[in-house]
Amino acid sequence: MVVRLVGAVILLVAEAAQAFTVRDMRAQEVVLAGRPERIVSLVPSVTEDLFAVGGEDRLVGVTDFCDWPPAARDKPRVGGMVGPNLETIVALRPDLVIATDEGNSQSTFDQLARLGVPVYVVRARRLEQAIEVLDRMGELTGRTAAVAPLVERLRARVRRVVEAVRSHGRRRVLYVLWADPIIVPGRDGLVTELVTLAGGISVTAGASGAYPRLGLEAVVALNPDVIVLARHGGDQTPVLRATWERLAALPAIRAGRVHAVDGSILHRYGPRVVDGLEALARIIHPEARF
Amino acid sequence: MSAARLVRVLGVLTAGALAAAAVALFVGSAGLAPGRVVGVLLGQGSDAEALVILGLRLPRIGAALLAGGALAVAGAGFQALTRNPLADPSILGVSGGAALAVVLAQLLGFGSSLVAVLGVATFAFGGALGAALLVYAIAARDGQLPLQTLLLAGVIVGLFFSAAITVVISVVELDRLAGVIHWMLGNLTALSGDALGVFLLLLGAGVWLIVGRARQLNVLALGEEPALQLGVEAERVKRRVFVGASLLTALVVAFAGPIGFVGLIVPHAVRLVLGADNRLLLPASLVAGATFLLVADTIARNIIAPAEMPVGVITAVCGAPFFVYLLRSRA
Amino acid sequence: MEFAYPGVRGAGPLRFRLGALTFDIAAGEILGVVGPNSAGKTTLIRLLSKVVAPLRGEIRLRGQPLAGLSRAEVARDVAVVPQMTPDALPVTVAEAVLLGRYPHGSGRFFESPADRAVSREAMAATGVLDLASVPVARLSGGERQRVVLARALCQEPQLLVLDEPTTHLDFRHQGELVGLVRRLQRRAGLTALIVSHDLNLAAEVADRILLLNDGRIERLGPPDAVLEEATLSRVYGCPVVVDKHPASRRPAIHLVWPEAPDRGSRA
Numbered sequence: 001m002v003v004r005l006v007g008a009v010i011l012l013v014a015e016a017a018q019a020f021t022v023r024d025m026r027a028q029e030v031v032l033a034g035r036p037e038r039i040v041s042l043v044p045s046v047t048e049d050l051f052a053v054g055g056e057d058r059l060v061g062v063t064d065f066c067d068w069p070p071a072a073r074d075k076p077r078v079g080g081m082v083g084p085n086l087e088t089i090v091a092l093r094p095d096l097v098i099a100t101d102e103g104n105s106q107s108t109f110d111q112l113a114r115l116g117v118p119v120y121v122v123r124a125r126r127l128e129q130a131i132e133v134l135d136r137m138g139e140l141t142g143r144t145a146a147v148a149p150l151v152e153r154l155r156a157r158v159r160r161v162v163e164a165v166r167s168h169g170r171r172r173v174l175y176v177l178w179a180d181p182i183i184v185p186g187r188d189g190l191v192t193e194l195v196t197l198a199g200g201i202s203v204t205a206g207a208s209g210a211y212p213r214l215g216l217e218a219v220v221a222l223n224p225d226v227i228v229l230a231r232h233g234g235d236q237t238p239v240l241r242a243t244w245e246r247l248a249a250l251p252a253i254r255a256g257r258v259h260a261v262d263g264s265i266l267h268r269y270g271p272r273v274v275d276g277l278e279a280l281a282r283i284i285h286p287e288a289r290f
Numbered sequence: 291m292s293a294a295r296l297v298r299v300l301g302v303l304t305a306g307a308l309a310a311a312a313v314a315l316f317v318g319s320a321g322l323a324p325g326r327v328v329g330v331l332l333g334q335g336s337d338a339e340a341l342v343i344l345g346l347r348l349p350r351i352g353a354a355l356l357a358g359g360a361l362a363v364a365g366a367g368f369q370a371l372t373r374n375p376l377a378d379p380s381i382l383g384v385s386g387g388a389a390l391a392v393v394l395a396q397l398l399g400f401g402s403s404l405v406a407v408l409g410v411a412t413f414a415f416g417g418a419l420g421a422a423l424l425v426y427a428i429a430a431r432d433g434q435l436p437l438q439t440l441l442l443a444g445v446i447v448g449l450f451f452s453a454a455i456t457v458v459i460s461v462v463e464l465d466r467l468a469g470v471i472h473w474m475l476g477n478l479t480a481l482s483g484d485a486l487g488v489f490l491l492l493l494g495a496g497v498w499l500i501v502g503r504a505r506q507l508n509v510l511a512l513g514e515e516p517a518l519q520l521g522v523e524a525e526r527v528k529r530r531v532f533v534g535a536s537l538l539t540a541l542v543v544a545f546a547g548p549i550g551f552v553g554l555i556v557p558h559a560v561r562l563v564l565g566a567d568n569r570l571l572l573p574a575s576l577v578a579g580a581t582f583l584l585v586a587d588t589i590a591r592n593i594i595a596p597a598e599m600p601v602g603v604i605t606a607v608c609g610a611p612f613f614v615y616l617l618r619s620r621a
Numbered sequence: 622m623e624f625a626y627p628g629v630r631g632a633g634p635l636r637f638r639l640g641a642l643t644f645d646i647a648a649g650e651i652l653g654v655v656g657p658n659s660a661g662k663t664t665l666i667r668l669l670s671k672v673v674a675p676l677r678g679e680i681r682l683r684g685q686p687l688a689g690l691s692r693a694e695v696a697r698d699v700a701v702v703p704q705m706t707p708d709a710l711p712v713t714v715a716e717a718v719l720l721g722r723y724p725h726g727s728g729r730f731f732e733s734p735a736d737r738a739v740s741r742e743a744m745a746a747t748g749v750l751d752l753a754s755v756p757v758a759r760l761s762g763g764e765r766q767r768v769v770l771a772r773a774l775c776q777e778p779q780l781l782v783l784d785e786p787t788t789h790l791d792f793r794h795q796g797e798l799v800g801l802v803r804r805l806q807r808r809a810g811l812t813a814l815i816v817s818h819d820l821n822l823a824a825e826v827a828d829r830i831l832l833l834n835d836g837r838i839e840r841l842g843p844p845d846a847v848l849e850e851a852t853l854s855r856v857y858g859c860p861v862v863v864d865k866h867p868a869s870r871r872p873a874i875h876l877v878w879p880e881a882p883d884r885g886s887r888a
Binding site: 077080087090093102107213 | 320473597
């Protein structure tokens with residue numbers, strides 16, 4: 001990461017003389033004429049990152065799902081993540097499109113390549129990668145000076161949480177992303193790592209994949225201490241009754257150890273992911289102070 | 291039915307298709323004024339505008355015309371082959387095979403070198419042909435192709451692939467799921483020049499296979515025994531038409547996913563107006579199908595702009611009521 | 622024209638049971654083929670028109686093996702008028718008849734003016750010319766039969782084969798058909814093979830009768846010689862009476878209906 005920062009600085013210095021060339025997270029070279037001035041983001045997490053680093057004036061297009069921060073909703077829309085409208089994208093005259101191969105479709109990549117629009121691909125399945133994405137957004141928008149303190153603050157908050165929960169033992173946590181079918185974080189899911197950092201053990205950490213679907217019996221057999229239900233559709237919407245009624249067989253539910261959390265901050269890997277970590281920690285270890 | 295009539299009818303239909311294409315060129319999410327569009331066509335206009343018109347709209351119009359034509363001829367061919375008015379490219383399980391192949395390819399994910407090299411379209415094509423072979427193998431007996439068995443085999447193979455797709459969907463990773471489902475709704479995209487070239491070539495082959503036997507199909511409509519007695523090599527004709535129709539269906543599913551109703555409705559509509567002579571019906575279906583899908587796709591990409599509706603939704607919305615009307619008017 | 626089938630007596634699952642058959646038809650003759658059910662009459666038609674191939678042996682038509690001829694070549698020699706027409710076809714009479722020209726130009730996509738001329742003649746000969754633009758679906762059974770006959774005539778065959786031509790026809794139309802076939806025989810020298818289970822039709826129309834029984838030729842000869850009581854009763858396995866048709870003096874075959882009510886007790 002330090003190496004990358006140094007590399008970015010060298011690039012910045014050499015920029016005046018050459019074209020702007022970067023490597024994305026697929027290790028592919030992305031060649032631009034200069035620092036991107038007109039960016040279209042096809043990933044809500046990336047949109048959040050761009051605003052967080054102060055590069056939003058270079059952002060000219062976002063998806064329908066890019067709803068944070070509120071100012072993002074004023075940016076021009078290009079459609080969904082899977083089938084964005086290419087004409088709309090092209091009409092915005094972007095010099096860079098930022099996308100992910102974990103959510104956008106290959107057909108979109110092919111079309112953009114054919115039309116000569118550069119595409120920068122990001123991926124994040126771990127907290128470290130999420131921070132790397134933030135870093136890279138700083139690099140792309142020339143806001144590396146702003147990124148460094150931001151990243152340091154985020155890391156500090158993570159350290160505080162880890163310290164605070166360390167002495168309180170580990171609780172068995174079931175995180176339910178969706179109730180019907182039951183979708184849980186598996187081995188490769190970011191949420192699994194967050195649960196661990198927050199002082200819990202995700203009971204579904206052994207399941208393969210990022211967000212596998214489990215049967216109700218399997219979930220009951222795992223017998224968690226704490227259940228965290230994800231809320232979808234914004235902070236204040238209550239979790240649907242139907243969601244937790246389905247899991248009524250679990251002792252944790254009967255004992256009332258059920259909590260809700262805002263899904264959008266935990267399922268994206270923008271800067272708010274640390275907010276999500278803190279929310280999880282408060283649920284798992286309410287006695288911890290940070 | 292004469293060459294002169296065929297030329298006249300095709301001329302009128304082609305004019306219609308060109309008119310639809312012209313209109314489609316002027317409408318789109320980018321909101322370009324007609325003057326700008328004309329500008330691009332004359333070689334002026336900004337890079338972005340040229341990209342939209344020549345890089346997106348024009349290839350997409352081409353894809354819609356080719357796909358619509360292919361589906362309509364395949365449908366008309368299957369209907370003539372099976373002497374069953376409800377036959378449709380999807381009824382013979384061919385699009386199910388393609389869909390399964392694509393879903394599997396999506397599972398492997400791009401980045402997997404096999405998929406990257408071959409491309410999703412090749413997978414789909416292979417899957418479709420595999421399904422056609424399977425149907426043929428099940429139905430063929432002693433070098434003959436009994437039609438009842440063919441239809442049943444097609445339905446069974448189609449059901450099998452549907453079940454397989456359901457299994458795959460239920461285990462696929464969440465972030466890939468949206469992509470898979472999106473593909474399965476059928477979407478026309480702006481194909482590259484190479485892809486359009488391949489599409490056109492294979493379309494030509496498939497159309498030649500089927501239309502080349504149009505007169506024989508007319509005789510075959512009398513029944514297999516009378517056709518044999520009139521000198522038609524029934525088995526050879528059936529095989530050839532089956533191959534042609536399967537090829538065309540595989541082609542469309544490979545490039546655009548499963549799009550329904552075109553192969554069912556267009557031949558019927560054309561038959562209502564122009565009669566049942568396959569020498570007119572098949573070529574006319576080609577052009578009429580192209581126009582129909584182009585109009586449907588133009589609606590699909592503009593009606594809820596900037597979002598896009600899958601074209602299969604529009605064809606279904608048109609198709610179902612039309613079919614009800616057809617059934618009732620015959621009864 | 623002679624037909625020779627060395628024959629195979631099938632056993633078990635074989636559907637066709639035809640033994641060795643050799644017979645000939647003179648030009649301009651009408652041969653009636655009769656016999657009980659599953660005597661092999663339909664199989665004969667199918668073999669003649671190359672719809673099925675014999676499992677063993679060989680069929681020769683005018684000395685040439687059928688197997689060596691293409692279907693179109695056979696169709697130029699032999700035209701079959703089937704008994705059932707699919708009635709759902711949305712074609713006009715003219716279009717239906719024109720289909721009969723296929724064997725004479727199977728490589729062409731469109732019919733030629735010569736094809737249309739032959740087709741018009743055939744429609745005229747069978748009396749359906751003024752129905753030319755009428756959809757076949759709207760015709761009566763008798764009219765449809767004549768359309769199918771016209772189509773067969775378009776094939777310009779050496780031999781016309783009629784498969785149970787009067788099955789669905791009422792008296793009047795049966796008579797019309799017989800008249801038509803006879804006119805064609807007289808004026809155009811038509812050679813025909815009529816398969817029928819209606820013995821009286823065969824007796825009336827045929828110059829000679831081929832009586833098939835259990836896959837073999839039972840008798841071949843003029844109606845008077847073949848259609849006689851003892852032979853028929855034996856072959857059909859039920860009592861028949863044969864006398865003379867009051868008008869034409871041809872054999873008239875009557876079945877002796879069983880379980881006749883006792884005349885005396887009806888008073």
